[in-house]
Amino acid sequence: MAERVVLITGGARGIGYGIAECFARQGERVALADLNPAAAAQSAAALLPLGAPDAAGFAVDVAHRASVEALLAAVSERLGAVDVLVNNAGICPFEEVMAMTPETWQRTLDINLTGAFHCTQVVGQQMIDRGQGGRVICITSLAENVTSSAQVDYGASKAGLRMTTVGFSIALGRHGITCNAIAPGMILTDLTRWHWEQPEHAAFIKQRVPVGRIGTPTDIGHAAVFLASPEAAYINGITLRVDGGHQACCV
Numbered sequence: 001m002a003e004r005v006v007l008i009t010g011g012a013r014g015i016g017y018g019i020a021e022c023f024a025r026q027g028e029r030v031a032l033a034d035l036n037p038a039a040a041a042q043s044a045a046a047l048l049p050l051g052a053p054d055a056a057g058f059a060v061d062v063a064h065r066a067s068v069e070a071l072l073a074a075v076s077e078r079l080g081a082v083d084v085l086v087n088n089a090g091i092c093p094f095e096e097v098m099a100m101t102p103e104t105w106q107r108t109l110d111i112n113l114t115g116a117f118h119c120t121q122v123v124g125q126q127m128i129d130r131g132q133g134g135r136v137i138c139i140t141s142l143a144e145n146v147t148s149s150a151q152v153d154y155g156a157s158k159a160g161l162r163m164t165t166v167g168f169s170i171a172l173g174r175h176g177i178t179c180n181a182i183a184p185g186m187i188l189t190d191l192t193r194w195h196w197e198q199p200e201h202a203a204f205i206k207q208r209v210p211v212g213r214i215g216t217p218t219d220i221g222h223a224a225v226f227l228a229s230p231e232a233a234y235i236n237g238i239t240l241r242v243d244g245g246h247q248a249c250c251v
C-alpha cells in the first residue's frame with residue numbers, strides 16, 4: 001500500500017504522539033498538528049528515524065474554523081491530501097461542576113467536540129472531492145459513557161463526540177470514508193500524570209483495570225492503525241474501547 005498522509009490533531013505529545021509513532025513505524029507520512037507548533041515540530045523530527053519519510057509539525061487551534069482550514073491548506077501543500085484524520089486534540093480541566101465557570105464549560109466543548117466537527121467536515125470534504133475514500137478516527141474516552149462531578153464538561157463533550165462520530169459515519173460511509181471512535185481507558189500522559197502521582201489513587205485504578213496496568217499511548221496507536229487499515233474497511237460508526245477491561249470491571 002502506498003504511504004498515506006495521516007493528520008493527527010493534538011499530536012505533539014501524549015496519546016496523539018503515541019498514535020503518530022505507530023503510523024510512523026508503518027512508513028506513513030505523518031502530520032502532527034498542535035496548539036504548540038514548536039513541540040509539534042520537535043515531535044515530528046523524532047518520528048523520522050522511526051520510518052515516517054517526511055513527518056512534519058503544524059500549528060492549529062481546532063476550536064477555530066479558520067485555523068483548521070489553514071491547517072488543511074498547509075498540510076496539503078507540504079505532504080498532499082489527507083488520507084487519515086485522527087481527531088485527538090482534547091482537554092480535561094477537572095473542575096467540580098458546581099464551581100465550574102461557563103468559560104471552562106465552553107472551552108472544553110469548543111476543543112473536544114466542535115474542534116472534531118470542524119476537522120471532520122473540512123478534511124472530510126477534501127476526501128469526498130478527491131474520491132479515494134479515507135479514514136476518520138475520533139478519540140473519545142470512557143467518559144462518553146461514565147463521568148464524575150469533576151468531569152461533567154468532559155463527559156458531555158465525549159458523549160457528543162461519540163454521536164458526532166456516528167453521524168459522520170453515515171454521511172461519509174457512502175464515499176468510502178469510515179468514521180470510528182477509540183475510547184481509551186486510563187493512559188499515562190501529561191493529562192493524567194497527577195492521578196498517578198497520588199499512590200492510593202494509582203493503586204485503586206490499577207486494581208480496577210483487569211489487565212493490571214495503566215495504558216500507554218501506543219496501546220491507542222495500535223488500535224488506530226488497525227481502524228485505518230484496509231482490513232477494517234467494513235467497520236464504521238463504532239467506538240472501540242481500549243481500556244484493559246476497565247469499563248467492564250465493577251469491583
Ligand SMILES: NC(=O)c1ccc[n+]([C@@H]2O[C@H](COP(=O)([O-])OP(=O)(O)OC[C@H]3O[C@@H](n4cnc5c(N)ncnc54)[C@H](O)[C@@H]3O)[C@@H](O)[C@H]2O)c1
Pocket residue numbers: 009010011012013014015016033034035036060061062063088089090091092111115139140141142183184185186187188189190191192
Ligand atoms: N490520557 C488519558 O488517560 C485519556 C483517556 C481517555 C481519553 N483521552 C483523550 O485523548 C486525547 C489526548 O489526551 P492526552 O492524554 O494525550 O492529553 P495531553 O494533554 O497529553 O495532549 C493533548 C495535546 O492536545 C493539544 N491541544 C490542546 N488543545 C488544542 C487545540 N485547541 N488545538 C490543537 N491542539 C490542542 C495539546 O497542546 C497537547 O499537545 C484527548 O482527546 C483526551 O480527552 C485521554
